[in-house]
Amino acid sequence: MKYWQIIKVRFVTILLVFLLTAVTTTVVTFLLPKTYMSMSRISVEKDTSDIAPLNGMQSGETAFDPYFIQTELEVIQSQKVLDKVVAKCNLAEKWKRIYGGNLLHPIEARKILKKAIDIRQFRKTSIIELRAYGRDRSLARDIAQALAEEYRSHRTDEQMKRVEIIKDADLPDDEVEKALKVMWANRPVKIIDDADLPVQAVRPNIPLNITLGVIVGLILGVGLAFFIEYLDQLPKRFKEKQPPPQTRRQDG
Numbered sequence: 001m002k003y004w005q006i007i008k009v010r011f012v013t014i015l016l017v018f019l020l021t022a023v024t025t026t027v028v029t030f031l032l033p034k035t036y037m038s039m040s041r042i043s044v045e046k047d048t049s050d051i052a053p054l055n056g057m058q059s060g061e062t063a064f065d066p067y068f069i070q071t072e073l074e075v076i077q078s079q080k081v082l083d084k085v086v087a088k089c090n091l092a093e094k095w096k097r098i099y100g101g102n103l104l105h106p107i108e109a110r111k112i113l114k115k116a117i118d119i120r121q122f123r124k125t126s127i128i129e130l131r132a133y134g135r136d137r138s139l140a141r142d143i144a145q146a147l148a149e150e151y152r153s154h155r156t157d158e159q160m161k162r163v164e165i166i167k168d169a170d171l172p173d174d175e176v177e178k179a180l181k182v183m184w185a186n187r188p189v190k191i192i193d194d195a196d197l198p199v200q201a202v203r204p205n206i207p208l209n210i211t212l213g214v215i216v217g218l219i220l221g222v223g224l225a226f227f228i229e230y231l232d233q234l235p236k237r238f239k240e241k242q243p244p245p246q247t248r249r250q251d252g
Contacts, residue, residue: 032204041130086109
């Protein structure tokens with residue numbers, strides 16, 4: 001009952017703190033620059049081994065590698081792949097307005113790109129999600145799409161090198177042809193979802209920020225009311241603890 005009485009007495013203070021916090025949070029949220037996210041998805045499979053096609057084995061007979069997807073997540077973020085994305089999307093030129101107005105060095109653009117992407121495996125499958133974030137929704141889409149395409153090109157180039165090795169092998173033509181058919185049947189990377197143009201910004205999260213502002217404002221307002229009440233009660237508590245004047249004279 002005492003707590004409700006304090007809240008009623010300090011209602012104006014609680015209301016002012018609540019409104020100030022909620023309004024400030026809302027204004028700041030709407031002033032923050034918007035960030036958009038676009039995502040492409042790819043399906044990744046292991047390459048057929050060099051020996052398997054020559055022995056007439058199928059790609060599915062290769063040993064299971066629990067670290068394969070984790071390895072490929074790092075390959076997607078490697079310098080070779082990211083540098084190609086920087087060049088394809090002309091990021092050094094397009095990002096110069098955001099980062100000082102000067103043309104960025106490709107290495108600087110690559111480092112910024114690595115922070116602007118999020119690569120993750122989808123629910124313990126061989127599907128990988130390639131997410132790109134940026135203030136320009138069109139550029140975010142272009143980056144997500146280019147990342148999928150350049151990684152696919154990287155894996156295809158590696159496969160072509162393996163094809164050349166098979167062609168150069170001292171084997172009968174029918175064995176070489178059979179091996180090549182097995183390899184070409186195994187496409188290591190497939191783009192299953194192209195990147196779309198983002199419709200809404202992912203940051204800032206306006207509903208979440210406003211809700212948090214309301215909750216924090218209410219907590220701060222109530223907390224400040226109880227703190228002020230505590231300060232007002234300090235002199236009274238101090239006087240109650242003091243002994244009466246007569247008691248002090250007798251002790252003297």
